[in-house]
Amino acid sequence: MLAVTYRAATAPVIEASTAGLIEATAGVAADIKEEQTGLIGQAPVPEEQSGLQEPPAEQPQALAPPGAAEGIPPEATVPAAEVQATERLPPPNWFWITLGLCVAALAYLYLRWNWERLEVFKMLLTSFFPLALLIVAVLGSIVFGFATPSEAAAVGAFGGFMLAVVYRFTAHWREKRPNGGSYATIAGTTLKELGSIVKESSFLTAKTTAMVCWLFVGSAIFSAAFALLGGQEVVEKWVLSLDLTPIQFMILAQFIIFILGWPLEWTEIIIIFMPIFLPLLTHFNVDPLFFGLLVALNLQTAFLSPPVAMAAFYLKGVAPPHVTLNQIFGGMLPFMGIQVIALVLLYVFPQLGLWLPSVLYK
Numbered sequence: 003m004l005a006v007t008y009r010a011a012t013a014p015v016i017e018a019s020t021a022g023l024i025e026a027t028a029g030v031a032a033d034i035k036e037e038q039t040g041l042i043g044q045a046p047v048p049e050e051q052s053g054l055q056e057p058p059a060e061q062p063q064a065l066a067p068p069g070a071a072e073g074i075p076p077e078a079t080v081p082a083a084e085v086q087a088t089e090r091l092p093p094p095n096w097f098w099i100t101l102g103l104c105v106a107a108l109a110y111l112y113l114r115w116n117w118e119r120l121e122v123f124k125m126l127l128t129s130f131f132p133l134a135l136l137i138v139a140v141l142g143s144i145v146f147g148f149a150t151p152s153e154a155a156a157v158g159a160f161g162g163f164m165l166a167v168v169y170r171f172t173a174h175w176r177e178k179r180p181n182g183g184s185y186a187t188i189a190g191t192t193l194k195e196l197g198s199i200v201k202e203s204s205f206l207t208a209k210t211t212a213m214v215c216w217l218f219v220g221s222a223i224f225s226a227a228f229a230l231l232g233g234q235e236v237v238e239k240w241v242l243s244l245d246l247t248p249i250q251f252m253i254l255a256q257f258i259i260f261i262l263g264w265p266l267e268w269t270e271i272i273i274i275f276m277p278i279f280l281p282l283l284t285h286f287n288v289d290p291l292f293f294g295l296l297v298a299l300n301l302q303t304a305f306l307s308p309p310v311a312m313a314a315f316y317l318k319g320v321a322p323p324h325v326t327l328n329q330i331f332g333g334m335l336p337f338m339g340i341q342v343i344a345l346v347l348l349y350v351f352p353q354l355g356l357w358l359p360s361v362l363y364k
Contacts, residue, residue, distance in 0.1 A: 007100070011091075011094055013091070014090050136161040140161075143157060145362060178191075217269055221270065225277060234278055234281070238282060241282055242282075246286075248287060248288060251282065255279050256297075256300050263304035263307050264307045268301040268304045276297070279293075291356065292356060295348065299341065299348060306334045306338050307338060314327060314331055318330060
C-alpha cells in the first residue's frame with residue numbers, strides 16, 4: 003500500500019500542448035463564418051438563371067493538406083499534441099507522516115506479539131480476511147466504476163464459490179492427508195460436497211429472490227392503490243400544513259423511519275414509504291443524497307430493533323443454546339443508541355457522509 007501510495011504521490015504532471023490545434027480550429031471557424039456571412043448578403047439570382055441547371059464540372063485537384071487555403075504551413079495546421087512530462091515529484095509531507103505512523107504501528111505490534119496473538123491472527127487470516135477481501139472487491143468494483151451491481155454480484159458469487167472450494171479442500175487435506183489419503187480422494191470428496199453445497203445455495207437463493215420479488219409485487223400494488231386513492235397527496239398536504247422548517251421536517255422523517263424499523267424490514271420501508279417522502283424534498287430544499295445517507299444509517303435500526311431484528315435471529319442461529327433471544331435483544335439496545343448518536347453527528351457534520359462521494363464523483 004505504501005509503495006502504491008508513493009508512486010501516486012510522486013507521479014509526474016503530464017501537460018499536453020494544444021496551441022497548434024486551437025490555431026487551426028480558429029482558422030477553420032473563421033472560414034465557415036465567412037461562408038455563412040456570404041449566404042446572408044447574397045445578391046438576387048436573375049430570372050433566366052433561376053431554373054435548375056447542370057452543376058459545374060469539378061476539376062480534379064490534388065489533395066492539399068488542411069489549412070492550405072488559409073496560407074497556413076502544412077506542418078503548423080494540425081500538429082500532434084506535444085506531451086511534456088516532468089520528472090517524478092518529491093514525496094509530500096503527508097506521505098512521510100503516513101510512513102512514520104505505519105512504522106510505529108508495526109513496531110508496537112511486534113513488541114506486543116506473543117503466541118496467543120499469533121494464534122488469533124492465524125484464525126483471522128483463515129476466516130475473516132478472505133471474506134473482508136471479497137466484500138472489498140465487490141463493493142470497491144461498484145464504487146470505483148469497474149462493474150455494475152449485477153457484475154459485482156457475479157464476482158461475489160464466484161469468489162464465494164472459490165472460498166468454498168479452498169475451505170473444503172483444506173479441511174479434508176488436514177483430516178485425511180496424515181492418514182495416507184491421496185490428493186485424488188481428497189479432491190473427489192471435495193467435489194462431492196461442493197455439489198450438495200451449490201444445490202442448497204441455489205435453493206436458498208431462489209427462495210430469497212422469490213420472497214423479495216413478491217415483496218416488490220405487494221409493495222407496488224400498495225403504492226399504486228395508495229396513490230390512486232389520493233393518500234400521497236393527503237400526506238403531502240398534511241406535512242405542508244404543519245409549516246415545518248427543513249430541520250423539523252428532517253427530524254420528523256427520520257423519527258417516522260426509526261419507528262417503522264421496529265415492526266418492518268428495511269426493504270418494506272424503502273419500497274413503500276420512501277416514495278412518500280421523496281416529493282417533499284424539493285419543497286424543503288433537502289439534498290436527496292444527504293437524505294438518502296440519513297435514511298440508510300437510520301435503517302440500520304431495523305436490523306437491531308425487535309421484534310423483526312434480523313441481526314438478532316442471525317446471532318441466535320450461531321449462539322450457544324443457553325443464550326436466549328431476549329438477552330440478544332437487551333444487548334442490542336446500546337447499539338441502537340449508537341445509531342442515534344451517529345445520525346446526529348451525520349446531520350451536524352454532513353461532510354462525514356458527503357466527502358467521499360464528492361471526491362469519487364466530482
